[in-house]
Amino acid sequence: MTDVIEITELHKNYSELQVLQGLSLRVAAGEVYGLLGPNGVGKSTLIHLMLGFLRPSRGRLRIFGDSNLERVRARVGYIPERQRYHTRYTPREYLRFLGSFSGLAGADLHERVERELATVGLRDAAERNLGTFSKGMLQRLGVAQALLTDPDLLLIDEPTSGLDPAGQREVIELLAAVRDRGHTVFLCTHYLHEVELLCDRVGVLAGGRITTEAQVADLRDVAGSVRVQVGALSLEQRRHLEALGVGVRADAQSVRINPNTPALQAAVLRALLDAGVAILALEPLESPLERLYLQAISGKLAVAEPTVLPPAAWAAPFKSAPAAATSSTDAPSGEGDTLLNELLGRTDGQEAGGRRQDAE
Amino acid sequence: MRLLRFTGFTLLEYLRSGRVAIEIIAVMATYFVFLRRPMDAEYFFSVAGIFTPVLTLYTMAAFIGLGDRPQGYVLLSRGVGRATFLLGIFLAACTIVAGAYGLLCLTVALLNRPIDLDLLGWLLGTLPLLLNIGLLAALMLMLSPLVFPTSWRLVVLGLIALAFSSNFIGGTLLQALPETLRSLLRALQALLGGPLVPAFYGFQLAVTRDYSTPTAYANLLAQASLLVSLLGLALYAFSRRDLIFSSQ
Numbered sequence: 001m002t003d004v005i006e007i008t009e010l011h012k013n014y015s016e017l018q019v020l021q022g023l024s025l026r027v028a029a030g031e032v033y034g035l036l037g038p039n040g041v042g043k044s045t046l047i048h049l050m051l052g053f054l055r056p057s058r059g060r061l062r063i064f065g066d067s068n069l070e071r072v073r074a075r076v077g078y079i080p081e082r083q084r085y086h087t088r089y090t091p092r093e094y095l096r097f098l099g100s101f102s103g104l105a106g107a108d109l110h111e112r113v114e115r116e117l118a119t120v121g122l123r124d125a126a127e128r129n130l131g132t133f134s135k136g137m138l139q140r141l142g143v144a145q146a147l148l149t150d151p152d153l154l155l156i157d158e159p160t161s162g163l164d165p166a167g168q169r170e171v172i173e174l175l176a177a178v179r180d181r182g183h184t185v186f187l188c189t190h191y192l193h194e195v196e197l198l199c200d201r202v203g204v205l206a207g208g209r210i211t212t213e214a215q216v217a218d219l220r221d222v223a224g225s226v227r228v229q230v231g232a233l234s235l236e237q238r239r240h241l242e243a244l245g246v247g248v249r250a251d252a253q254s255v256r257i258n259p260n261t262p263a264l265q266a267a268v269l270r271a272l273l274d275a276g277v278a279i280l281a282l283e284p285l286e287s288p289l290e291r292l293y294l295q296a297i298s299g300k301l302a303v304a305e306p307t308v309l310p311p312a313a314w315a316a317p318f319k320s321a322p323a324a325a326t327s328s329t330d331a332p333s334g335e336g337d338t339l340l341n342e343l344l345g346r347t348d349g350q351e352a353g354g355r356r357q358d359a360e
Numbered sequence: 361m362r363l364l365r366f367t368g369f370t371l372l373e374y375l376r377s378g379r380v381a382i383e384i385i386a387v388m389a390t391y392f393v394f395l396r397r398p399m400d401a402e403y404f405f406s407v408a409g410i411f412t413p414v415l416t417l418y419t420m421a422a423f424i425g426l427g428d429r430p431q432g433y434v435l436l437s438r439g440v441g442r443a444t445f446l447l448g449i450f451l452a453a454c455t456i457v458a459g460a461y462g463l464l465c466l467t468v469a470l471l472n473r474p475i476d477l478d479l480l481g482w483l484l485g486t487l488p489l490l491l492n493i494g495l496l497a498a499l500m501l502m503l504s505p506l507v508f509p510t511s512w513r514l515v516v517l518g519l520i521a522l523a524f525s526s527n528f529i530g531g532t533l534l535q536a537l538p539e540t541l542r543s544l545l546r547a548l549q550a551l552l553g554g555p556l557v558p559a560f561y562g563f564q565l566a567v568t569r570d571y572s573t574p575t576a577y578a579n580l581l582a583q584a585s586l587l588v589s590l591l592g593l594a595l596y597a598f599s600r601r602d603l604i605f606s607s608q
Contacts (some may be wrong), residue, residue, distance in 0.1 A: 051437055053603040070441065078437040082607075084430040086369075088376040097369050101362060102439040145434060 002029050002065075004153050004184045005050065010059035011208075012045055019045050021208030022059070027201075029152075032185040034199030034216070036192065036293055041205050043188035044081060047157050050186070051078055063153065074102060077146030077183075081158040083138035087131035091122050091141050094130060095148060102149045116144040120174060136167030143174055147181075154178070156187045160194065172197055192289050202289065204296035212296040219292065225258035225285040226265060231278030241271055258285065366440050366448035370426065371455060379422055383460040386415055391467050401477035404468060405485045405567045408461065409492075416457050416493050420500040423453040428506050428606045436603070446598050450501055450591065457493050461486075484569040488562035491583040495559055498590035505606070507598045523552035558582035 005027040012020040019042040027033045037043050048054045049061060052069030064072045086094060095113040104112060117123045120140040125133070133141065139159060146154055159175060160168040168191075175198055179185060187198060195202045196216060203210040230253060233241070238250040244267050249256045255272070257264055272279055374380060394407045427449040436445060465482065468474070477485075503513050526549050534542060561579045570576060 048433075048603070051433075053433065053436065055600075055602055073437065074439060076437070078434070080430070080433055082430055085434065086373055086431055088373045097365070098434070098438045100365050101369075101435065103362075142434075145438065148438075 003027065004029050004031075004064060005033075005186060006060070006062040006065070008060040010046075010049070010061055011057045012042070012049060012054065013057045018208060020049075020059075023205070023209045025203065025210055027184060027186055029184050030182060032179055032187065032198055032200045034195035034202040035186065035188045035205055035210075036190065036195060036202060036296075037188075037205035038190055038297055042208060043190075043205060044157050046205070047078070047155050047186070047188055050155055051076065074149065075152045077149065077151035077154045079139075079142045079146045079154065079156045079159055081161050081188075083135050083142060083162070085130050085138060085141060087129065087133075089130055090127050091117060091130060091133075091144070092126040094141070095145060098145050099148050104149065112148055112150075116147050119147065119177075120144045134167070135163055136170055139163060139167070139171050140174060143171070143178065147178065152184060154183045154185045156185060158189055159187070160189075160191060192287065192293060196287065196289055202292075204293055206297045212292060214289075214292060216289070219288040224260060224288055224291055225256065226260050227283050227285055228255040228257070228268060228272065228279060229281040229283070230254060230272060231280065233277060237275055237277065240275075241268060244268055244271060256285070362439065362441075363444050363447055363451070366435070366444050367451045367455070370423070370448050370452040374423070374426065374452065374456065380456065383415060383419060383456060384463070386411075386418075387460050387464045387467065390464060391471075395464075395468055396472055399472070399474050401474045401481055401485065401569070402567055404474045404477065405489070405569070408464065408485075409489060409563045409566050411464065412457060412461050412489055412493050413496050415460055416453075416496045417500070419456050419460075420453045420497045423449050423456075424501065424504040424506060428504070430605050430607055432603075432605050442599050442603075443595050446501065446507070446595055447591070450497055454494055454497050457497070458490060461489070461493070481569055484571060485566045488565040488580060488583065491580065491587060492559055492562045492566075494587045495562075495583060495590065498587055498594060502590055502594040502597070507594050507601070509601065512597070519552050522548055523556055525549060526553070555586055558586050 003026045005025065007023060007025040010020050010023040010025075011018070023046070035043055035046070045054060049056055050063060050069070052073065061067065061069070063069055064075060066072050089097070092113060095116065096109060099109045099113060114123070117126050120143050122137065122140055122144065125137065130138070130141070142159075146156075156175070160171050163171060172194060175187075179198055185198075187194065189195060196219075199216050201213060202216055202219070203213045205211075233250055233252055233255070238252075241250045241255055242248050245257075245264050247257055247259050247264060248268060249258075255268055257268060269279070269282075390407065390411050395404065427445070432445065436442065440448070465486075501507060503516060505513075508516065525545070534545075537545065558579055561575075562583050565571075565576055565579060
């Protein structure tokens with residue numbers, strides 16, 4: 001796949017302040033990349049460098065293979081962190097102006113403006129003054145303006161910053177829908193759940209460089225610890241569950257698995273199913289991404305080159321769980337997911353059937 | 361075309377903000393205070409020649425404030441290049457000041473027309489006056505935080521102060537300086553005051569409307585050249601600097 005973003009040894013200083021110190025990064029076409037980092041670490045600076053608002057102090061930055069960022073700007077959409085727009089306009093007027101600045105005109109401009117107003121759910125408010133908009137509505141307008149030219153690359157800076165929970169949810173749902181359009185997306189945030197929900201790959205920015213990168217799917221595979229909410233458990237059932245592994249702790253209404261492994265999780269769920277106990281919910285208590293992030297920003301993963309973590313690296317701590325945890329079942333890694341799907345009634349077909357037989 | 365659209369966008373925002381009321385009130389106040397008495401063209405252009413630069417100072421400052429906001433990031437990411445952005449702000453401000461001047465002229469023409477001013481005379485007086493509006497606006501734009509970093513602004517302001525220094529360093533104070541320093545100061549005043557000549561002569565030309573000598577045409581050319589140079593310098597500096605808008 002072609003790299004849409006190529007950054008090599010990028011440095012950015014503001015007088016004596018070194019913000020980026022040899023940052024290297026590549027984002028492939030169609031990929032959704034999440035950049036995590038605490039406030040003030042240089043995430044917005046990086047986006048502004050990609051947009052050409054700032055000049056690198058040193059290093060190479062190419063977008064679509066071109067280091068002249070003015071030339072490729074028409075292919076880039078930008079959703080800024082702060083919902084600051086020209087409030088004397090209605091959203092329709094504002095989008096029409098922005099579209100015309102981008103070279104759109106006539107019926108094409110009209111069609112795109114109406115399409116994006118509908119996409120972000122602002123058609124009913126299209127004639128209202130932007131000064132009357134809530135932060136959530138302004139952020140939706142931000143999404144609409146970024147999509148107006150159907151860009152190949154979307155740069156998104158802290159999309160839910162300053163929004164209330166309802167507004168955050170709205171914007172994340174909107175971005176999830178946008179993601180499915182197939183744009184390459186570069187998302188800066190300090191909210192882990194945004195990365196988990198939206199991104200294919202994640203990098204952690206700390207100390208002016210990417211210290212860690214990982215595939216989000218790999219991180220999703222295994223939650224470090226989980227809690228299974230159940231209807232009710234008898235004392236005998238609790239003892240039976242706790243005998244499955246030293247990481248299993250049960251009370252009358254829930255079972256905790258810490259450290260968690262797919263095999264141990266599958267064994268617990270199977271035991272609950274066999275006992276006919278109602279399973280209400282399966283919740284992660286600590287996500288691998290959270291652990292990755294905290295270790296990266298605390299400097300525990302700070303190395304000369306970014307650490308690209310394969311799934312095995314994340315499974316490793318959990319594989320070191322006591323032998324009793326894994327010896328209770330020979331279920332292969334991932335069977336926990338299959339069982340969960342089974343519980344949810346989502347599996348069918350030969351393979352799932354075969355697995356059911358194996359489990360029996 | 362993009363420049364015109366962006367200028368229109370900026371102008372429309374300014375008009376809708378209601379700030380244009382200040383310019384309208386300034387026009388009315390100037391008319392009622394200075395221009396209601398019987399007057400000739402020379403008096404009218406003397407008043408207009410002071411009114412327009414003062415108004416340019418206010419209006420240009422207001423437009424620089426409009427440009428120096430985080431809202432600019434979205435515009436610049438949407439096809440408005442840096443040059444278009446800066447020129448759009450400049451043109452929008454000049455349009456408002458020129459419009460205010462036009463309103464003043466219209467008011468005067470309708471209510472108290474100067475006895476010796478015809479359309480041609482008005483055009484001849486207006487041309488250097490408009491060029492002076494552009495010159496001052498371009499200078500302000502160049503010295504704004506949008507374009508020049510603080511250190512450069514201080515350097516340019518220092519040079520301008522040095523050019524005007526003959527007004528306040530003279531007589532006994534000048535005599536008290538060592539001969540070498542005195543010569544150096546005179547040379548610097550002459551050198552740095554040079555670019556200011558077209559602006560001052562432009563004001564004089566507007567008042568006299570005397571185009572009988574080639575100097576008048578040469579001055580118009582000098583005003584235009586200075587305007588282009590200032591704008592060019594501002595555009596160059598703006599194109600090369602890190603864009604960090606004020607976070608109002």
